[in-house]
Amino acid sequence: MKVLVVGGAGYIGSHAARALSRAGFEVTIYDNLSTGFEFLTRGFPLVVGDLHDAKSLLEVVKQCDAVMHFAANAYVGESMTNPRKYFHNNVEGGLSLLNAIRDAGKQSAVIFSSTCAVYGAPERMPLTEDHPLAPVNPYGVSKAFFEQALHAYDTAYGMRYASLRYFNAAGADESGELGECHDPEPHLIPLALQAATGVGPELKIYGSDYPTPDGTCIRDYIHVVDLAEAHVKALQRLLAGSSSFLVNLGTGQGSSVMEVISTVEEVTGKKVPMTIVPRRPGDPPVLVADPGRAHQMLQWKAKRTLRDSVSTAWKWMQTRQP
Numbered sequence: 001m002k003v004l005v006v007g008g009a010g011y012i013g014s015h016a017a018r019a020l021s022r023a024g025f026e027v028t029i030y031d032n033l034s035t036g037f038e039f040l041t042r043g044f045p046l047v048v049g050d051l052h053d054a055k056s057l058l059e060v061v062k063q064c065d066a067v068m069h070f071a072a073n074a075y076v077g078e079s080m081t082n083p084r085k086y087f088h089n090n091v092e093g094g095l096s097l098l099n100a101i102r103d104a105g106k107q108s109a110v111i112f113s114s115t116c117a118v119y120g121a122p123e124r125m126p127l128t129e130d131h132p133l134a135p136v137n138p139y140g141v142s143k144a145f146f147e148q149a150l151h152a153y154d155t156a157y158g159m160r161y162a163s164l165r166y167f168n169a170a171g172a173d174e175s176g177e178l179g180e181c182h183d184p185e186p187h188l189i190p191l192a193l194q195a196a197t198g199v200g201p202e203l204k205i206y207g208s209d210y211p212t213p214d215g216t217c218i219r220d221y222i223h224v225v226d227l228a229e230a231h232v233k234a235l236q237r238l239l240a241g242s243s244s245f246l247v248n249l250g251t252g253q254g255s256s257v258m259e260v261i262s263t264v265e266e267v268t269g270k271k272v273p274m275t276i277v278p279r280r281p282g283d284p285p286v287l288v289a290d291p292g293r294a295h296q297m298l299q300w301k302a303k304r305t306l307r308d309s310v311s312t313a314w315k316w317m318q319t320r321q322p
Helices: 011-022 054-062 076-081 083-103 138-157 188-197 224-239 257-268 292-298 306-320
Strands: 002-006 026-031 046-048 066-069 109-115 161-166 168-170 203-206 221-223 245-249 274-277
Touching: 002 011, 011 026, 011 066, 011 224, 026 054, 054 083, 066 083, 066 224, 076 083, 076 138, 083 138, 109 138, 109 224, 138 161, 161 224, 168 224, 168 306, 188 203, 188 257, 188 306, 203 257, 221 224, 221 306, 224 245, 224 292, 245 292, 257 306
Parallel strands: 002 026, 002 066, 026 046, 066 109, 109 161, 161 245, 168 221, 203 274
Antiparallel strands: none
């Protein structure tokens, strides 16, 4: 069974490629390397190509039996200032992929990398899949639109899919050979590690007056290897004949910014220099998944803890340093 991993040179896509390989799938990676890294694709055939290159995309889709789609821009702040980029890449590029699958005459199973950003400002916690979709930024809008496109292509053409709405991806492969590379880095755990070691500036805490136990935002941090394994489970379910579905991927447990910082300090033995700055517009106090549907449908549950996420990210950071 041949699986095309679109965006497989990125953080989550590269981990999913390895999870697929461990499960016995044959993997080809398709990536334009605009934000991904070629070294993260080692051990797999890599086709350097863009989603907007219909000819190249069609040729590689013809050779595969299923598709995992990770290729997207994913900075919320940037999407507010440059929505054109996000709709061009995340919407138009995504539609180009669906059209290539259709034009190839494939009934490929499609696994889509979605996000909890489709929910917008939560009305209730924890977040279940039936929560209204009301994204508050172009990034979330682009992901919600593509979910609707998938539904339409399934209804019209029988293109079955799984939309996986994940929460805060964190950590790195336990081997220390694979991990998070972003420029700029947007995520709390690597930023805290960089601050602790002096590699980066002091950590900015965006607001300390939220209605939470310690005043800082609470998020659901899910280990990237747990995420990757859920993608494999979702593909296996579709290949077994399941109809299309969508699920949240999270731990069901929230951790505050200060709890993350405390864990970083415990793991590294170093203090994290920090400063409190004003809240960012649109940041909800709490975002935590209800992963019950994923447990039921995929027989999957997050195994790794926040400490595992910090420990593996720390190992990866040490491996990457000269």
